[in-house]
Amino acid sequence: MTDRGLSAWLQPLSLPDGQALPTRLLPGPMEGISEGSFLDVMTNRGMVTAWHTPFLRISTGVPRRSRLAAWLNPYLATGKPVIAxxxxxxxxxxxxxxxxxxxxxxxxxxxxxxxxxxxxxxxQAGGYRLRDPDWIDRTLSAMRQACGSAAISVKIRCGFESPDELPGIAAALRRAAPDLVFCHFRTVREMYQPIADGLERLRRLRDLLPDTPLFGAGDLCTVEDALRMGEIAQVDGITPARGLIRNPGLLREIAAALGGPAFTPMTKEDKISFLHDLSEQSGLPVKKRGFVIHVARAMGIDFTLPGCRDEAE
Ligand SMILES: Cc1cc2nc3c(=O)[nH]c(=O)nc-3n(C[C@H](O)[C@H](O)[C@H](O)COP(=O)(O)O)c2cc1C
Incomplete structure (x- = not known):
């Protein structure tokens, strides 16, 4: 992809109902992280242009509107477009x-x-559904029918057992024609283990879905990682996740490298101030603020909260 191609990541992405995502640089959803004070602190510092919620389980029934609203409202309250x-x-x-x-x-x-x-x-939910591409087609089609002109999307990995499943999955996606596809380049079985050919897998999916806006995910920790994914996989946008915990300014750094607004990378002091805000704006009792220590550890910063132990310990 040319530089001009990559700078398209800064352009809005129109949705079928007339709304738009402001850019194609989106935060990857992270259960247990992209919620609570993380939303406010990231939004107030201008680190995101939209939010992608972590998953909401729909199991024994369809949650009432009031429950769904209570879940979605913290994201809507940021004033940014929300992918639920x-x-x-x-x-x-x-x-x-x-x-x-x-x-x-x-x-x-x-x-x-x-x-x-x-x-x-x-x-049999989440990644398990990749074992049944027809189910994905049926479900996206049912969502499309229920939602009218709303944009619908799907988040996949590059297979359940093996990336050889990609053509079958892509065929189902071509039939269902979601408006966007998000793809993390590992298979479900690979969990988070290192793999060598992630970008080539995404490129294969790109070729199988030439007409669908495709967002790549996987090991996007630096500006260079993002540019490499763009060049090799030719994706239409990116969704870094863990890299945002390490460096909350990552999306801004990538945007700046593509010609967007200038951004000075966060210093250690900036990160400590971010952690303080994360802790204080959580409104939680100190002993329940272990997630802040988890974020600090990912940032490589020694940060203690007297009275609080890291929940991962
Ligand atoms: C703590 C954590 C929670 C996650 N929760 C979700 C989730 O709720 N929904 C989802 O689609 N992906 C979820 N992911 C996957 C990320 O969005 C992303 O696709 C994956 O981590 C690969 O990108 P990365 O290497 O940039 O982290 C989660 C990842 C992490 C680390």
Whole structure:
């Protein structure tokens, strides 16, 4: 892809109902991280242009509108466009929940077919759904029917057992024609282990879905990682996740490298101030602020909160 091609990542992406995502540089959803004070601190510092929620499980029934609104409101309150992610097994319930979330204010409804957690896989949801591409087609089609002109999307990995499954998955996606596809380049079985050919896998998917806006994910920790993904995989946008914990300014650094607004990379002091805000704006009792220590550790910063232990310990 040419430089001009990569600078398209700074352009808005129009959605079928007339809304738009402001850029194609999006924060990857992270359950347990992209919620609570993280949303406010990131938004107030201008680090994101949109939000992508972590998954909401739709299992025994379609949650009431009030419950869905309570879940979505912290994202909507940031004033940024919100991609709401749902996960489950029952296509009709997922479609009904999608409609409600759209009516409440999400601009894209995203179907999670990527989560590798053993609990989720055990319930045949998340990444397990990649084993049945026809189900993905049926469910996206049901969501499309329920949501009218709303944008719908799907988050996948490059296969359940093997990337050789990509052509079958892509064929189902061509039939269902979601408005966007998000893809993390590992397979479900690979969890988070290192792999050598992630960008080539994404490039294969690019060629299988030439007409669908494709967002890449996987090991995007630096500006160079993002540019390399753009050049090799020719994706239309990117969604870094863990790199944003390490460096909350990552999306701004990437935007600046592509000719967007200038941005000075965060210093150690900036990161410490970010952690203080994360802690104080959480409003949680100190002993429940372990996630802040988790973020500090990812940043490589020694940060203590007297009275609080890292929940990962
Ligand atoms: C703590 C954590 C929670 C995550 N939660 C979600 C989630 O709820 N939905 C989702 O689609 N992906 C989720 N992901 C996956 C990320 O969005 C991303 O696709 C993946 O981590 C690969 O990108 P990275 O290497 O930049 O982290 C999560 C990842 C992490 C590390």
């Amino acid at each position: 992610q749902i996960m489950g097994v029952d296509s009709a319930r997922l479609a009904a929940a999608a409609r409600r979330l759209y009516d409440i204010g999400a601009c894209v409804i995203d179907l999670n077919c990527a989560c590798p957690s053993p609990t989720v896989i055990g319930s």
